[in-house]
Amino acid sequence: MKSKSKRSCGVNEVLEITLINAINQSLDQEMERDANAIVLGEDVGLNGGVFRATEGLQKKYGPARVIDTPLAESSIIGCSIGLALAGFRPVAEIQFAGFIYVAMNQLVNHLARIRNRTQGKLNMPIVIRAPCSGGIRALEHHSESMEALYAHVPGLKVVIPSTPYDAKGLLASSIRDNDPVIFLEPSKFYRAFRQEVPEKPYTVPLGEAAVRQEGEDVTLVAWGSVVKASLDAAAQSGKSVEVIDLRSIVPWDKKKVLESVEKTGRLVVVHEAPHTGGFGAEISATVSEEGIFHLKGPVLRVTGYDTAVPLAKREDYYIPNAQRISKAIIKACES
Amino acid sequence: MRKKVFEGSIEYFQVLDEDGKADKALEPKLPEKELKRMYELMVLCRVFDKKAVSLQRQGRMYTYAPLEGQEACQVGGPVALEKEDWVFPTYRDNGAYITRGAPLDLLYEYWMGFEEGAAMPEGVNVFPVSITVGNHLPMAVGMAWGFRMRKQKKATMVMFGDGATSQGDAHEAMNFASVYKAPCIFLCQNNQWAISTPSAKQMCSNTIAQRALGYGIRGIQVDGNDVLAVYKAVSEARKRAEKGEPTLVECITYRMGLHTTADDPKRYRSDKDVEAWKQKDPIERFRKYLKGKKIWNEKYERKVQEEAVKKAEDAVKKAETFRADPAKFFDFVYEKKTPALEEQKQAFLRGE
Numbered sequence: 001m002k003s004k005s006k007r008s009c010g011v012n013e014v015l016e017i018t019l020i021n022a023i024n025q026s027l028d029q030e031m032e033r034d035a036n037a038i039v040l041g042e043d044v045g046l047n048g049g050v051f052r053a054t055e056g057l058q059k060k061y062g063p064a065r066v067i068d069t070p071l072a073e074s075s076i077i078g079c080s081i082g083l084a085l086a087g088f089r090p091v092a093e094i095q096f097a098g099f100i101y102v103a104m105n106q107l108v109n110h111l112a113r114i115r116n117r118t119q120g121k122l123n124m125p126i127v128i129r130a131p132c133s134g135g136i137r138a139l140e141h142h143s144e145s146m147e148a149l150y151a152h153v154p155g156l157k158v159v160i161p162s163t164p165y166d167a168k169g170l171l172a173s174s175i176r177d178n179d180p181v182i183f184l185e186p187s188k189f190y191r192a193f194r195q196e197v198p199e200k201p202y203t204v205p206l207g208e209a210a211v212r213q214e215g216e217d218v219t220l221v222a223w224g225s226v227v228k229a230s231l232d233a234a235a236q237s238g239k240s241v242e243v244i245d246l247r248s249i250v251p252w253d254k255k256k257v258l259e260s261v262e263k264t265g266r267l268v269v270v271h272e273a274p275h276t277g278g279f280g281a282e283i284s285a286t287v288s289e290e291g292i293f294h295l296k297g298p299v300l301r302v303t304g305y306d307t308a309v310p311l312a313k314r315e316d317y318y319i320p321n322a323q324r325i326s327k328a329i330i331k332a333c334e335s
Numbered sequence: 336m337r338k339k340v341f342e343g344s345i346e347y348f349q350v351l352d353e354d355g356k357a358d359k360a361l362e363p364k365l366p367e368k369e370l371k372r373m374y375e376l377m378v379l380c381r382v383f384d385k386k387a388v389s390l391q392r393q394g395r396m397y398t399y400a401p402l403e404g405q406e407a408c409q410v411g412g413p414v415a416l417e418k419e420d421w422v423f424p425t426y427r428d429n430g431a432y433i434t435r436g437a438p439l440d441l442l443y444e445y446w447m448g449f450e451e452g453a454a455m456p457e458g459v460n461v462f463p464v465s466i467t468v469g470n471h472l473p474m475a476v477g478m479a480w481g482f483r484m485r486k487q488k489k490a491t492m493v494m495f496g497d498g499a500t501s502q503g504d505a506h507e508a509m510n511f512a513s514v515y516k517a518p519c520i521f522l523c524q525n526n527q528w529a530i531s532t533p534s535a536k537q538m539c540s541n542t543i544a545q546r547a548l549g550y551g552i553r554g555i556q557v558d559g560n561d562v563l564a565v566y567k568a569v570s571e572a573r574k575r576a577e578k579g580e581p582t583l584v585e586c587i588t589y590r591m592g593l594h595t596t597a598d599d600p601k602r603y604r605s606d607k608d609v610e611a612w613k614q615k616d617p618i619e620r621f622r623k624y625l626k627g628k629k630i631w632n633e634k635y636e637r638k639v640q641e642e643a644v645k646k647a648e649d650a651v652k653k654a655e656t657f658r659a660d661p662a663k664f665f666d667f668v669y670e671k672k673t674p675a676l677e678e679q680k681q682a683f684l685r686g687e
Contacts, residue, residue, distance in 0.1 A: 042529070042530065042532065043530045043531045043532060045531075046531055046602065046603045047530065047531035047602050047603050048602070050530065050597070050598075068531070068532055068536060070498075070501035070532070070536075070537050070538065071468055071469070071498035071499065071501045071502065071529050071532070071537065072501040072502050072503065074502075074503055075501075075503075098467065099467055101467075102467070102470065102502065102503065102504065137397045137398065137448065138397070138398055139397075139398060139426065139466050140466045141466050141467055142466075275675075275679065276675060305664075305665065305676075305679045305680075305683070306668065306673075306675060306676050306679060307664050307665055307668050307676070308664070308668070310450065310664040311445075311448045311449065311450050312397045312447070312448025313447065313448035313449050313659070314448070314449075314450075314659075314661060314663075314664050315448075317661055317662075317664070317683070318664065324687070327687060
């Protein structure tokens with residue numbers, strides 16, 4: 001893996017790497033750590049994945065552990081269940097999150113329920129990685145943000161990193177987890193920026209949000225593809241915004257969100273996914289149930305619309321941008 | 336007791352060899368005008384395609400899936416259909432659109448990121464492309480089945496690649512077609528590659544065509560770089576379709592270009608393979624055939640090329656000057672917008 005700069009930081013090497021590098025490094029280190037970890041999916045071997053997330057892994061671990069599968073998402077996930085039954089720890093790549101749907105039956109009816117169906121006798125240590133969300137001017141079905149769909153399925157965990165550091169640590173946690181994890185990676189951040197990331201393996205626990213910046217006026221909760229726009233919006237708004245990156249949708253860090261709302265009295269939730277039934281609704285409902293007396297005004301949501309993600313020419317109209325988010329921050333602060 | 340309960344075999348045919356010489360026993364009897372139309376369409380497909388790749392490289396278009404090398408399938412298949420028939424294409428089948436009379440500017444518009452480009456004018460019976468692989472086969476079967484229920488003499492043709500045959504939907508669709516005697520033609524362009532995965536790793540069966548036998552339908556394999564072979568196979572399949580007999584036609588061809596303009600084939604295949612397939616170029620082969628029949632000459636070639644270039648350039652101009660309503664993506668979610676969606680559209684228009 002190439003990195004732009006490398007500097008020594010105490011005993012640990014710290015590399016400045018992109019999110020895609022971080023995913024690659026995490027896969028590599030987890031495969032090295034656990035001989036049962038395998039990677040499978042379309043074009044993940046020789047080609048290193050269409051985004052190069054699995055670059056170099058087949059060369060290092062061989063075609064038996066980094067597997068180019070036939071083009072069939074339902075079997076990629078269905079066979080991952082079987083491989084897990086045989087003692088493996090499969091990390092399946094679905095080329096784009098919009099391609100998962102043919103495998104929904106395996107995912108919802110089976111993968112998510114096997115622990116329950118066997119009364120806890122079987123683990124399902126499976127990670128399903130998929131690039132998600134828009135902003136890369138791709139074709140239809142390449143820009144989906146459907147995390148709420150998976151969050152609604154009991155038995156699945158749902159994780160969405162927004163930084164290289166988190167991507168590496170969250171992926172390690174997901175691979176080591178004994179429950180199935182849907183690991184969604186905002187594709188527009190794959191190469192958008194670099195961050196200093198320790199070279200040695202580490203984990204970021206699932207279900208722990210990160211406070212990206214502290215603030216007093218309003219709490220902003222976001223995840224994945226809109227975290228950066230949320231931080232830009234916070235700066236533009238002129239308000240003191242506490243920005244929380246949820247990082248993991250199931251489980252989600254209710255405690256941190258409620259504590260922040262208690263402090264600020266205001267809440268804006270931002271996600272790229274469609275408005276209706278988005279995970280923002282769950283957060284808003286929870287805050288109304290458990291923190292309503294902290295609120296000085298209504299919870300606001302800035303989201304994608306209840307439409308298909310438009311094709312390339314119009315996708316910027318769909319994706320919440322800093323301007324829209326900033327307006328919501330200011331509006332929230334008016335109450 | 337043991338006995339053989341099934342026996343089957345798959346036929347392969349080629350009409351034109353690599354030098355453009357026709358097998359007289361198989362050569363379809365097509366009038367000169369029709370042969371010229373097919374040639375002109377193949378040239379137009381290539382010109383359209385090369386232009387699209389070059390626009391993408393200049394930053395004037397987004398990700399595009401080139402069809403180069405598959406012109407014989409994309410022209411030879413659709414021309415064998417009746418006007419009322421429907422075609423269900425993939426993202427690589429712009430040639431099929433062109434053959435079915437799609438306005439070129441709409442095709443460019445689509446690849447420039449406008450939804451408007453996918454909406455075909457009345458009479459161009461091509462369904463919008465399936466970007467997810469193999470999911471459109473059941474739809475084509477359903478429509479064909481519906482035609483049959485309504486006693487209409489129409490058929491559907493669904494186009495897909497070798498990779499698509501791994502999807503459950505593809506298998507289910509062929510079984511449904513068989514069970515309901517759907518007048519459907521399954522046109523598989525086995526172009527050897529599903530992005531980086533070669534056909535040999537996609538499946539262990541010798542042919543894709545033989546899968547038809549498993550569903551009790553006819554399967555045939557043809558030289559997919561031979562426009563007359565594809566034409567003949569689809570014409571025959573079209574006749575059988577009317578009797579409620581679906582057919583799987585496997586065309587052996589090659590994806591000369593990239594999977595899409597976001598792909599780098601150098602990572603997974605050698606130039607040598609590509610070179611070998613260049614010798615089988617479908618347009619060159621058909622040209623030799625037409626030359627042999629004294630239909631083709633240099634002057635005709637210049638005219639065909641010039642006309643194709645002009646058509647493509649005019650279409651690009653039209654597509655690049657297309658101005659769309661930004662808020663239109665709210666308008667076709669439902670027949671009538673839900674109140675919530677109407678609120679969202681109004682908020683969008685107010686810039687909120």
